[in-house]
Amino acid sequence: MSKLDVLAIGAHPDDIEIGMGATIAKWVEEGKKVGVCSLTYAELSSNGTVELRQEEAKQAARILGVNSLLQLDFSDRGLKKYNKEQFDQVVDLIRCYQPRLVFAPYWVDRHPDHSDCFEIVKEAIFNAGIRHYQTTNHFENHRVEQFYTYFINGTHRPDFVLDVSAFYEKKMRALHAYQSQFQKTTDEAVDTPLTNGYVKAVEARDTLFGHEVGVPYAEGFKALKPLKIDTL
Numbered sequence: 001m002s003k004l005d006v007l008a009i010g011a012h013p014d015d016i017e018i019g020m021g022a023t024i025a026k027w028v029e030e031g032k033k034v035g036v037c038s039l040t041y042a043e044l045s046s047n048g049t050v051e052l053r054q055e056e057a058k059q060a061a062r063i064l065g066v067n068s069l070l071q072l073d074f075s076d077r078g079l080k081k082y083n084k085e086q087f088d089q090v091v092d093l094i095r096c097y098q099p100r101l102v103f104a105p106y107w108v109d110r111h112p113d114h115s116d117c118f119e120i121v122k123e124a125i126f127n128a129g130i131r132h133y134q135t136t137n138h139f140e141n142h143r144v145e146q147f148y149t150y151f152i153n154g155t156h157r158p159d160f161v162l163d164v165s166a167f168y169e170k171k172m173r174a175l176h177a178y179q180s181q182f183q184k185t186t187d188e189a190v191d192t193p194l195t196n197g198y199v200k201a202v203e204a205r206d207t208l209f210g211h212e213v214g215v216p217y218a219e220g221f222k223a224l225k226p227l228k229i230d231t232l
Contacts, residue, residue: 019150022164048180158220
């Protein structure tokens with residue numbers, strides 16, 4: 001398996017596209033190798049099926065151009081009850097692909113799975129760097145250079161933003177690939193926060209971040225430690 005420059009991890013398929021889909025498209029265009037991984041199959045989603053959601057995730061990945069689409073088998077709404085075998089899957093993921101940068105959901109979010117996902121990834125990054133921490137696959141330890149978080153729900157104050165204006169159309173296409181989540185496509189579909197103008201709200205947030213730095217669209221991120229700037 002080839003090394004990745006960036007590994008983005010979410011609790012559910014569509015989390016990453018919501019938070020940083022345009023950033024992924026931007027980095028892929030720049031030649032960076034990017035992988036995305038969902039911890040769960042989102043099997044408790046009110047609309048759609050696991051099989052459909054997986055197909056939607058593949059379509060979104062093709063639109064964004066990601067190099068690796070990865071899926072783990074944590075339980076939806078069970079991220080607080082994971083076992084060591086599941087946790088070690090995340091450690092092995094980091095050690096196997098050796099990403100320079102890792103992204104996870106911002107820990108302040110209305111959905112508990114998103115904050116739980118952050119905690120799992122944070123702990124896995126730490127353990128992946130410990131030489132004597134062993135998993136059954138025996139990959140060598142790997143230290144991630146930077147760990148950042150992206151926003152899913154809410155409008156929080158970012159520590160930094162990226163101008164993604166040229167790639168925003170791809171983000172919208174990737175989000176619309178998840179028709180089962182953002183549209184009521186069947187008679188059995190029910191109203192959820194995602195079917196009631198959610199994509200428009202995401203676009204509004206990215207427009208706001210862009211306005212603050214003088215560009216049409218920007219995606220915002222939080223850093224866990226101060227950002228080093230060599231010169232003004």
